[in-house]
Amino acid sequence: MIADTASLHTFVQAFHFIADNPGVLLSKTGDQLELSGAALGIAAGIALPLGVILGHFHRFSGLAIGASIFGRGLPSLVLIGAFLTVLGIGFVNNMVALAVLGTGPILTTAYEAVDRADGDAVEAARGMGMTGAQILRRIELPLGVPLLFTGIRISAVTIVATAPIAAIAGGGGLGDIIVNQASYRLSGVIAASLCVMVLSAAVYSALYALQGTLTPRGLRRTTLDQAPLSRKEQQ
Amino acid sequence: MIRKHTRRAAKAAFAISLGVAIVIGLFAAAFTHPAHAQTTKAPTIIVGTKNFPEEFVLGQLYKQALQAKGFKVSYKENIGSTELMTTALQSGKINFYPEYTGVIVQDVFHHANSPKTAGATFRLAARLEKAKGYSLLRPTPFYDTDVVAVTNATAKKYGLKSIGDLKKVGAFKLGGFPECKTRNTCFVGYTRQYGLTKASFLPLAGISAYAALDAGKVLAADVFSTDPPLGKNSKYTVLKDPKHVTGFQNVAPIAKTTLVKAYGKRFVATVNSVSRLLTLNAIVAMNKAVEVDKQSAAKVASAFLEANHLK
Amino acid sequence: MGGKPVIPNFGKGSSCVTGDHFFCWDWVHQHWNDTLGPALWQHVELTAIAVAIGFALAFPLALLAHRFRPLEQPIGVVSALVYTIPSLAAFQLLVPFTGITWTTVEIALVAYTLVILFPNIVTGLRSAPEEVIEAARGMGLTRRQVLTRVELPLAVPAIIAGLRIAVVSTVAIGTIAATLLPKGLGYPMLLALKEPTPFKTEIYSTGILAVALALACDAALVILRRALVPWARRSA
Numbered sequence: 036m037i038a039d040t041a042s043l044h045t046f047v048q049a050f051h052f053i054a055d056n057p058g059v060l061l062s063k064t065g066d067q068l069e070l071s072g073a074a075l076g077i078a079a080g081i082a083l084p085l086g087v088i089l090g091h092f093h094r095f096s097g098l099a100i101g102a103s104i105f106g107r108g109l110p111s112l113v114l115i116g117a118f119l120t121v122l123g124i125g126f127v128n129n130m131v132a133l134a135v136l137g138t139g140p141i142l143t144t145a146y147e148a149v150d151r152a153d154g155d156a157v158e159a160a161r162g163m164g165m166t167g168a169q170i171l172r173r174i175e176l177p178l179g180v181p182l183l184f185t186g187i188r189i190s191a192v193t194i195v196a197t198a199p200i201a202a203i204a205g206g207g208g209l210g211d212i213i214v215n216q217a218s219y220r221l222s223g224v225i226a227a228s229l230c231v232m233v234l235s236a237a238v239y240s241a242l243y244a245l246q247g248t249l250t251p252r253g254l255r256r257t258t259l260d261q262a263p264l265s266r267k268e269q270q
Numbered sequence: 271m272i273r274k275h276t277r278r279a280a281k282a283a284f285a286i287s288l289g290v291a292i293v294i295g296l297f298a299a300a301f302t303h304p305a306h307a308q309t310t311k312a313p314t315i316i317v318g319t320k321n322f323p324e325e326f327v328l329g330q331l332y333k334q335a336l337q338a339k340g341f342k343v344s345y346k347e348n349i350g351s352t353e354l355m356t357t358a359l360q361s362g363k364i365n366f367y368p369e370y371t372g373v374i375v376q377d378v379f380h381h382a383n384s385p386k387t388a389g390a391t392f393r394l395a396a397r398l399e400k401a402k403g404y405s406l407l408r409p410t411p412f413y414d415t416d417v418v419a420v421t422n423a424t425a426k427k428y429g430l431k432s433i434g435d436l437k438k439v440g441a442f443k444l445g446g447f448p449e450c451k452t453r454n455t456c457f458v459g460y461t462r463q464y465g466l467t468k469a470s471f472l473p474l475a476g477i478s479a480y481a482a483l484d485a486g487k488v489l490a491a492d493v494f495s496t497d498p499p500l501g502k503n504s505k506y507t508v509l510k511d512p513k514h515v516t517g518f519q520n521v522a523p524i525a526k527t528t529l530v531k532a533y534g535k536r537f538v539a540t541v542n543s544v545s546r547l548l549t550l551n552a553i554v555a556m557n558k559a560v561e562v563d564k565q566s567a568a569k570v571a572s573a574f575l576e577a578n579h580l581k
Numbered sequence: 582m583g584g585k586p587v588i589p590n591f592g593k594g595s596s597c598v599t600g601d602h603f604f605c606w607d608w609v610h611q612h613w614n615d616t617l618g619p620a621l622w623q624h625v626e627l628t629a630i631a632v633a634i635g636f637a638l639a640f641p642l643a644l645l646a647h648r649f650r651p652l653e654q655p656i657g658v659v660s661a662l663v664y665t666i667p668s669l670a671a672f673q674l675l676v677p678f679t680g681i682t683w684t685t686v687e688i689a690l691v692a693y694t695l696v697i698l699f700p701n702i703v704t705g706l707r708s709a710p711e712e713v714i715e716a717a718r719g720m721g722l723t724r725r726q727v728l729t730r731v732e733l734p735l736a737v738p739a740i741i742a743g744l745r746i747a748v749v750s751t752v753a754i755g756t757i758a759a760t761l762l763p764k765g766l767g768y769p770m771l772l773a774l775k776e777p778t779p780f781k782t783e784i785y786s787t788g789i790l791a792v793a794l795a796l797a798c799d800a801a802l803v804i805l806r807r808a809l810v811p812w813a814r815r816s817a
Contacts, residue, residue, distance in 0.1 A: 043677075104746075104749075107746065108750070110752065110755075110756040110767075110795075112756040112757055112767050113787070113792065116773070116787075117785065119774060123481075123485055124481055124482070124487070125487070192665065200760075203774060210669065211475065218451060221676065225677075227670075228670030228671075228674055229670075231670050232670065239665075347763045348768075559592070562599055563591065563598060564783070569615055577586075577587040577589035578587050
């Protein structure tokens with residue numbers, strides 16, 4: 036038997052840990068959300084406009100698509116290490132490292148969302164005399180919401196899931212517990228790990244719900260949100 | 271459609287790749303499988319180390335010295351701090367590692383106060399460990415205690431000379447490796463013995479305490495007396511510890527008694543021959559080589575052993 | 582008590598190293614053999630084993646799911662669940678069961694690889710156009726022949742795409758394995774981060790090596806694909 040009673044016991048202890056230490060876990064979770072949120076904000080702030088504009092003009096597709104492939108291959112530890120040397124330890128260096136990590140998916144999906152907006156609709160709009168900006172605002176963006184949000188969701192989950200490693204560089208959050216087995220025992224480490232998983236799932240669901248409210252009514256029936264990356268990356 | 275020979279080539283390539291993948295997987299599984307319970311007479315010597323450079327050097331010294339005398343040694347570096355080492359030792363994952371005598375007395379066995387001399391500390395530690403089935407081999411001449419350091423600027427600002435002076439500061443953060451928080455030779459000792467009721471602890475799990483001091487994240491930090499940054503012309507002031515909270519901390523290798531019995535006098539003599547040579551100058555020089563000159567611990571240990579004819 | 586020990590000259594680090602300048606080539610050169618090289622090979626080993634086993638598991642699973650459609654959904658859900666487990670946590674979660682060993686690391690890495698490869702292989706197998714399969718059946722090919730002569734060759738681009746993602750991801754996640762075991766490119770980096778002053782050169786060199794390794798593997802797979810399927814459309 037792989038799992039002996041001792042190992043399962045540790046898992047049970049993890050739940051005890053959660054029950055006994057709600058304050059610590061909550062505050063660490065809060066820190067992690069703060070760090071992740073800031074990173075996501077920066078990533079989206081840069082990648083969304085950039086991707087949308089590139090997609091609208093159908094330029095630099097290689098860059099846009101390559102960004103997420105490159106992002107996947109960039110070891111988070113490397114990013115955190117590199118930025119630590121430049122920006123010191125604390126909040127900022129980790130925020131920047133995580134933001135870099137999160138930019139890829141958003142850039143790619145933003146690009147694709149606008150690039151692939153229904154060609155017919157765009158043509159029709161042009162025929163009606165709409166300017167480029169109007170097309171972007173009234174047609175491409177609304178149509179692209181599902182895809183856009185997919186990218187934001189993926190990026191958010193990636194950032195939240197990677198944030199624990201930032202504890203090594205002073206980033207705080209649940210990672211503080213996970214890398215600190217000596218103080219918190221294995222039960223604490225497992226408890227914090229479970230919390231991270233729950234947090235990722237919660238962030239994912241919250242964004243999914245948000246996406247639902249922002250999707251234009253006409254589009255709501257279609258579910259265009261299987262992650263397009265796997266399809267695109269096939270080719 | 272698909273041309274015949276290309277189709278065959280694709281098929282063949284696939285079969286080969288799949289075959290290679292499976293073969294690699296099987297080989298790897300066979301080789302990475304730990305050599306469980308080799309039913310040989312003597313147990314394997316498994317040397318472990320804690321998670322900081324001085325321990326890496328010590329571990330490499332003992333490992334290489336033993337290997338030079340023909341012993342078979344398995345090596346597990348960077349396991350963790352004392353608490354994790356104790357767990358590893360008790361679960362049999364390691365059966366030998368270099369530990370500090372005061373840490374044994376005050377942190378492993380939770381005595382609130384340290385004995386009055388280095389010798390007394392060693393003897394007490396040896397007695398305590400023996401009862402649990404572990405032997406303490408001879409201690410090193412050097413000792414490496416925890417010390418509380420502040421930046422020179424901070425020391426000047428508050429007029430800090432000893433740990434007790436920190437009371438003047440009021441509320442402040444003390445940073446250190448995570449286990450410090452619950453140790454008698456560390457945070458618990460500092461706050462209790464010196465009445466630092468307003469101090470709070472900041473665990474530093476992966477970042478150096480000196481970096482935290484420089485960045486102003488903490489006012490004071492728990493560091494080690496043999497650290498290179500505390501050497502000549504240091505940027506930091508070490509606060510005196512008149513109450514000897516941090517105890518006496520010579521290094522004495524802990525070995526499972528059954529291991530010592532199995533390998534006998536030659537094993538003990540080999541280990542002791544290394545320990546005997548570790549003076550403060552020697553360990554500081556080796557620490558500096560690893561931490562400042564960025565040499566590898568293995569090479570440094572090797573050079574030292576060769577220079578002293580132990581290898 | 583013995584006499585004083587002889588303290589040899591351990592070789593002073595260059596001023597570049599002691600001053601922690603941006604990047605010290607001499608350190609890299611000097612320590613290739615004892616630090617960087619071994620870490621790199623360990624990392625290659627780590628990745629190779631994970632991808633090999635992951636592929637060996639994913640491939641038959643994908644074939645099964647291709648044959649019995651209902652299987653795809655549950656396997657897909659499990660895969661998605663596995664991927665949400667942050668790697669740092671994954672390693673720790675396995676420790677109570679398999680201890681602090683290569684096995685723990687590999688189980689986690691294999692899981693991630695599997696999760697990436699499975700959907701890609703399935704999608705690849707499905708990519709054969711209906712008409713082509715119809716035509717093949719019409720020509721009298723058995724189900725197995727349709728698989729081996731039509732569906733598999735057409736699946737190669739998707740499979741290689743999956744392998745590329747899997748290898749690159751594994752190299753990245755492999756660096757985090759160092760939080761558990763002192764192996765792989767993540768280990769020198771973790772040590773360098775911890776030191777009194779983070780040692781820039783070591784951090785950068787291990788980082789560059791990790792990225793270079795990922796890129797090299799990716800390029801190798803692209804070349805492999807060109808060799809296997811010269812007719813496939815070039816990637817975007």
